Amino acid sequence: QVQLVESGGGLAQPGGSLRLSCAASGFGFSTYGMSWARQAPGKGLEWVSGIYPDGTDTDYADSLKGRFTISRDNTKNTLYLQMNSLKPEDTALYYCAPTNSWRQRRGQGTQVTVSS
Numbered sequence: 001q002v003q004l005v006e007s008g009g010g011l012a013q014p015g016g017s018l019r020l021s022c023a024a025s026g027f028g029f030s031t032y033g034m035s036w037a038r039q040a041p042g043k044g045l046e047w048v049s050g051i052y053p054d055g056t057d058t059d060y061a062d063s064l065k066g067r068f069t070i071s072r073d074n075t076k077n078t079l080y081l082q083m084n085s086l087k088p089e090d091t092a093l094y095y096c097a098p099t100n101s102w103r104q105r106r107g108q109g110t111q112v113t114v115s116s
Helices: none
Strands: 003-007 010-012 018-025 034-039 045-051 058-060 068-073 078-083 092-098 110-114
Touching (some): 003 092, 018 034, 034 078, 045 068, 058 068
Antiparallel strands (some): 003 018, 034 045, 034 092, 045 058, 092 110
């Protein structure tokens, strides 16, 4: 059974940073491309970033390039998202998912709120 537990969200000031984590279990994490996605209040799902199974390649939504960094530790079955230079428009519920089914949120997600 796929289990994904996101953590690390919270309240950040504009310009601040947060690091999200996603602990995975119940499937072959190291063999899956993984992604982060988000859903802002009143808006649709947005793909944020993805990473290859072995971490050798990453991709980002155009609007986020240069501010967010995705990484993974396959020895710990954990996915990360380092978010810098946060903006109020980054406020959303963030969740992780296998890239091939990124629109399906399996965990509870972690709320990120950017506000002064």
